[in-house]
Amino acid sequence: MSTNRLTRNILIALVAGLVAGFLINRMAETPDAARDIAGYLGIITQIFLRLIKMIIAPLVLSTLIVGVAHMGSGGSIGRTFARTLAWFIAASVASLSLGILMVNLLAPGVGVGLTLPDAAAETGLAKAAFDPTTFFPNLVPKSIFEAMATNEILQIVVFSLFAGTALIAIGKQGEPIVRGLEALMHLMLKITGYVMQTAPFAVFAAVASAIAVEGLGILVTFGKFIGSFYLGLAMLWLLLLGAGSFVIGAGNIRRLIGTIREPFLITFATASSEAAYPKMIEALDRFGVPTRITSFVLPLGYSFNLDGSMMYCAFASIFIAQAYGIELTLAQEIFMLGLLMITSKGIAGVPRASLVVIAATLPYFGIPEAGLLLILAVDHFLDMGRSATNVIGNAVATAVIAKWDAADAAKSARPEPLPKF
Numbered sequence: 001m002s003t004n005r006l007t008r009n010i011l012i013a014l015v016a017g018l019v020a021g022f023l024i025n026r027m028a029e030t031p032d033a034a035r036d037i038a039g040y041l042g043i044i045t046q047i048f049l050r051l052i053k054m055i056i057a058p059l060v061l062s063t064l065i066v067g068v069a070h071m072g073s074g075g076s077i078g079r080t081f082a083r084t085l086a087w088f089i090a091a092s093v094a095s096l097s098l099g100i101l102m103v104n105l106l107a108p109g110v111g112v113g114l115t116l117p118d119a120a121a122e123t124g125l126a127k128a129a130f131d132p133t134t135f136f137p138n139l140v141p142k143s144i145f146e147a148m149a150t151n152e153i154l155q156i157v158v159f160s161l162f163a164g165t166a167l168i169a170i171g172k173q174g175e176p177i178v179r180g181l182e183a184l185m186h187l188m189l190k191i192t193g194y195v196m197q198t199a200p201f202a203v204f205a206a207v208a209s210a211i212a213v214e215g216l217g218i219l220v221t222f223g224k225f226i227g228s229f230y231l232g233l234a235m236l237w238l239l240l241l242g243a244g245s246f247v248i249g250a251g252n253i254r255r256l257i258g259t260i261r262e263p264f265l266i267t268f269a270t271a272s273s274e275a276a277y278p279k280m281i282e283a284l285d286r287f288g289v290p291t292r293i294t295s296f297v298l299p300l301g302y303s304f305n306l307d308g309s310m311m312y313c314a315f316a317s318i319f320i321a322q323a324y325g326i327e328l329t330l331a332q333e334i335f336m337l338g339l340l341m342i343t344s345k346g347i348a349g350v351p352r353a354s355l356v357v358i359a360a361t362l363p364y365f366g367i368p369e370a371g372l373l374l375i376l377a378v379d380h381f382l383d384m385g386r387s388a389t390n391v392i393g394n395a396v397a398t399a400v401i402a403k404w405d406a407a408d409a410a411k412s413a414r415p416e417p418l419p420k421f
Contacts, residue, residue, distance in 0.1 A: 006196065010265045013200040014207055017269075021211025028212070038209035045209065045270060048202030051195045052275050055188055057148040059278055060156050060299050062185040067295030068164020069178050076408075077165065077296075083404055084297050087397050088305045092344075094239060095307040095393075096337045099314030102232035104333075108225040109322025117373040157299050185291075192278035196266075203269035210380045222378045229315055233385050236311055237392055244396035248403045253396075259287045260395045264388050271383040273302060273390045284395065289402040297401050301394035306344070308389025309354045312382060313340050317358055320371030332365055339364060354386065355379065 021038075028034035071077050103109075141147035141155035148156060167174035219226060245253040260283045263276030277298070284294045317336060321328055328336070344357050355372060362369050375382070 006199065007262055007265065009200040010203050010262070010269065013204040014265070014269055017204040017207025018211060018216075020204070021208040022216055024208065024212035025215040031213075034212050038212040041205040041209040041212070044205035045202050048195075048198055049270065049272055049275060051198070052272075052278065053151055055192055055195065055278050056153070056274060057151050057156060058184060059188040059192075059281070060153060060295075061144075061148065061160055062181045062188065063281065063291065063295030064157060064160035064299055065164045065167065066178060066181050066185060067292035068161060069167040069174070070292040071164070071168070071296075077161075079408065080293070080296060080401060080405060084300055084397070084401055085304075087400060088301070091240065091305060091307050091393055091397065092310055092341055093337070095236060095311040096314045096340055098236050098239065099232060099311035100318060100333050100337060102228065102235065103315045103318040103322075106228040106231070107322060108228040109319040117368075117370040153299055154303050157303075160299075189278065189282060192282070196262075196279060199266055199275075202275075203266065206270045214377060214380075218377055219381065222375075225319060225375070226378060226381060229312070229382060230385055232311060232315060233308060233389050236307060236389060240307065240393055240396050244400055247400045252399070256287055256395060256399055259283045260391060263395075264391050267391045268384050268388040271380055271387050273306070273387045276391050277302065280391065280395065284398055287399065289398055290405075293402040293405055294398055297398045298394060301397055302390075305394055305397055306386075306390045307393035308386030309357075310340065310344055311389070312354050312386045313344060313357050313361065316354075316375055316382075317361055317365075317367065320358075320362065320374060321365065321367045323371060323374060324368060326365075326367055328365060336361065336365065354383070 024037050025034055028037065068077060071080070138152075139154055139158055141152065141159055144156070144159045146152075147159065167178060241253050241257070244256070248256075260280065263279040263283055266279060267273055267276040280298060281294055284298070285291065314336065317340075318328065318333070339361055340357065343360050344353075355376075359369055359372060362371065
């Protein structure tokens with residue numbers, strides 16, 4: 001399926017899903033009946049997401065090992081890693097700071113006009129604070145096969161870094177393995193092409209099921225909160241794209257936006273960053289980013305560079321405080337920024353991860369955890385925006401790292417392929 005045709009079909013599926021969901025919500029005899037229909041529609045989305053999960057582990061393993069093996073030296077790997085980490089930290093601080101700034105300026109929680117849940121009510125969400133005694137040991141896989149079976153991306157990344165570096169060390173003896181992994185990478189990308197032909201059906205089902213349960217009226221009820229958050233996301237997009245434009249040029253940023261439109265739309269409609277991962281690799285390859293950079297930066301970004309999710313954590317936490325009439329001092333908000341920088345790093349792969357992070361953060365500031373019940377009804381619609389923002393942030397980060405790597409290569413006259421932009 002051509003890029004333009006797939007994009008068009010996804011947009012059609014988005015609109016059709018909105019209409020179908022609205023009709024189901026209005027015509028269903030009872031809310032339970034609408035929920036049952038949404039459950040059946042959800043089967044399509046779940047199948048699509050499981051197909052994506054089926055691809056991700058072997059795709060990350062093969063692309064990252066090949067990418068590291070083509071880096072050429074341990075020094076090159078170290079420089080790329082340091083730059084990637086520096087960009088991720090800067091983007092995280094910017095995302096959290098902008099979230100705090102926007103929620104204070106727009107104050108969507110002040111006079112919210114909604115019935116506040118009892119402060120002692122349970123949300124049903126696990127509280128998962130950052131615990132270094134479990135987080136750091138869990139970075140290292142007990143078995144690469146177990147890590148792949150459970151889609152533990154960070155563990156796959158750690159193994160791949162070791163394997164790629166070892167392939168550099170053994171030289172020609174490792175060339176058959178590299179060729180085999182390259183073949184595996186191309187095989188998984190071909191499977192990705194097959195899977196993506198079903199994306200419009202998944203988009204339709206995901207949007208229709210969400211609207212069928214909640215109805216379009218929920219968007220009006222929470223209009224100020226949703227509108228304020230999406231305005232904040234728009235500001236974050238401008239910030240990220242502006243920073244990227246400074247490094248790779250405004251023309252290239254415009255071209256990058258056009259290149260990633262498919263993974264952006266897929267992520268927005270399904271509210272899943274994972275759904276776009278295989279398509280992101282293809283898109284960045286078309287843009288001109290070398291595979292060795294994409295395969296190195298992108299897996300790390302999916303764990304450590306969730307710009308939209310981090311902004312949401314700050315925005316929603318202070319929104320809940322505003323709804324309960326709790327005023328936070330500047331010092332408390334700065335402390336919240338630092339706390340979220342840490343707690344958000346321990347929840348990669350956790351379902352509804354942003355809500356889990358918020359649940360772990362609220363008690364530190366005397367904010368009732370039950371406030372999460374305020375936003376649960378519209379969390380899916382917010383997740384669509386924050387997940388799509390994660391795609392933009394990781395695309396910009398990968399392009400920027402590629403540009404810096406190209407500058408190094410030009411200085412050292414490295415013979416490996418350079419970005420085309």
